[in-house]
Amino acid sequence: MGSGSSKKAKQLEAEEREFKKRNMQKGKAIDDEEEEEEVGEDGKKRKKKQKDDEFLLGTCKGHKGGINCMGINEDGNMIITGGEDKTARLWNLATFECTKVLKGHKGYLTCAQILDEFCYTGAADRTVRKWTAKTGVCELVIEGHAAPINRLICTGDFLFTSSYDRTAMCWDPDDGELLHIFRGHRRGVTPLMYIPAEDALKDDVVDIESNRDILVTGSADGTARSWNMDSGDSLVTFKGHKGGVLCLAADSTGSILFTGSADCTVRSWNINNGEVFKVFEGHQSAVVCLQVMNKLMYTGSSDQTAKCWVTEFGDCTRTYQGHKHTVSTVRFRDGLVYTGCGDNCGRVYDAKSGALKRTFKGHEYCINAILVMPQKMLTASHDGTAKLWDCSGIKDEITSFGDEEEEKERKKAEKEEKKRQKELKKKEKKEKERLEKEKKKKPSNQTEDRESLPEKNNFEKSEKEPEEKQDTGKEDGDGLDEDISREIDMINKDMDDL
Known part of the structure; x- marks a missing residue:
């Protein structure tokens, strides 16, 4: 060099x-x-090493x-x-x-x-x-x-x-x-x-x-x-x-x-x-x-x-x-x-x-x-x-500290989990209510359909019944007319006799 x-x-x-x-x-x-502070007997802070x-x-x-x-x-x-x-x-x-x-x-x-x-x-x-x-x-x-x-x-x-x-x-x-x-x-x-x-x-x-x-x-x-x-x-x-x-x-x-x-x-x-x-x-x-x-x-x-x-x-x-x-x-x-x-x-x-x-x-x-x-x-x-x-002792302190921290974390996690479960149940309840409402609406329509069908049948039946009655009435009416005619004939005959 x-x-x-x-x-x-x-x-x-x-x-x-x-x-x-x-x-x-x-x-x-x-x-x-x-330096660090300490509180004396008189309540005043003093510094000490x-x-x-x-x-x-x-x-x-x-x-x-x-x-x-x-x-x-x-x-x-x-x-x-x-x-x-x-x-x-x-x-x-x-x-x-x-x-x-x-x-x-x-x-x-x-x-x-x-x-x-x-x-x-x-x-x-x-x-x-x-x-x-x-x-x-x-x-x-x-x-x-x-x-x-x-x-x-x-x-x-x-x-x-x-x-x-x-x-x-x-x-x-x-x-x-x-x-x-x-x-x-x-x-x-x-x-x-x-x-x-x-x-x-x-x-x-x-x-x-x-x-x-x-x-x-x-x-x-x-x-x-x-x-x-x-x-x-x-x-x-x-x-x-x-x-x-x-x-x-x-x-x-x-x-x-x-x-x-x-x-x-x-x-x-x-x-x-x-x-x-x-x-x-x-x-x-x-x-x-x-x-x-x-x-x-x-x-x-x-x-x-x-x-x-x-x-x-x-x-x-x-x-x-x-x-x-x-x-x-x-x-x-x-x-x-x-x-x-x-x-x-x-x-x-x-x-x-x-x-x-x-x-x-x-x-x-x-x-x-x-x-x-x-x-x-x-x-x-x-x-x-x-x-x-x-x-x-430092490691023991940390282990203890760590255990406490883990316990805190565990409790915190449990609390959060409970909160989450509560919110989930609340959400599920709302969803269930919503579904029940929808379910109620759907059956009512089905009931109406079920009811409307008999009504339709009854209406159709009622529409048919007068016709049937009319037809029946024609058959019944023919017998009635014969009876009436006989009674009229009988009355007329009686009148003639008088």
């Missing part, structure tokens, strides 16, 4: 330190102002400057912290004692990791160091970058680093041999993500050497890139963001890449061909951290919120509010969302409802890193301390 790159790296480093300083000062001011140790289990003290990074071993009983004082420290979580101070770096530390019996640290002095955790002895110094190192990942077989010098590098962690230099980004490289073959799509993600391991990098140039692990060539460039890529994640299959950016959005990509699946819009400022769990994604932003998204559809389902500064880190575990913030506080939310369940106050400056363990949360701050917090 030329002197121009070196100047640029120094400028970026100075900007980063200035940002942290402002962040620290603002966080202190917020902490001084953030939450007790710093209300949920505090222990504090790791010893750094002479801010803590920038933190890592934990597989057993969960030891952590490593790296700070502004150019040292890394190992801590026993059972006693909160510093067991080893790792000295040797000539610049502030930016990243740290524990893997098996070794520790790995990266710093602004452009080097990576490998330490024996048991003795605290530096076993290896790895040099090659031309600017401060931003991130490191050690897999056991490979050690990956990213730097402001616009490159990422792959090293042999045993002897420090440089295996690959990944060149292509036009600005500094920050986030790194390694997807081993067993996590990647075994049929779709295939490079020219048939190596399915994938390294992904994000850069301030607004792009992310995937790399061939054998040749060091760029496989796919994920281009579309209008700001630097600040964080990376992948789904459980290793087939979908997620990138968070300074342009306030997150994008999901086909990791094989770079096709954009979804653009997640909703944050009002840079997205600085993210985590993908199953079909959900959790993001933290400098807009002072964290959010939950459905990865398949791009919809924001929850917004976790209450922060008063940048949400620097976010983690999901067992139905809870944990956040670290520039306002000096750690927080725990119910992932489903978005309700704030617990706030951890006690740090004097911004929180730069968190670790989540069963029933516990670790926070590392720019005040030079790491604190372990009690998270027990």
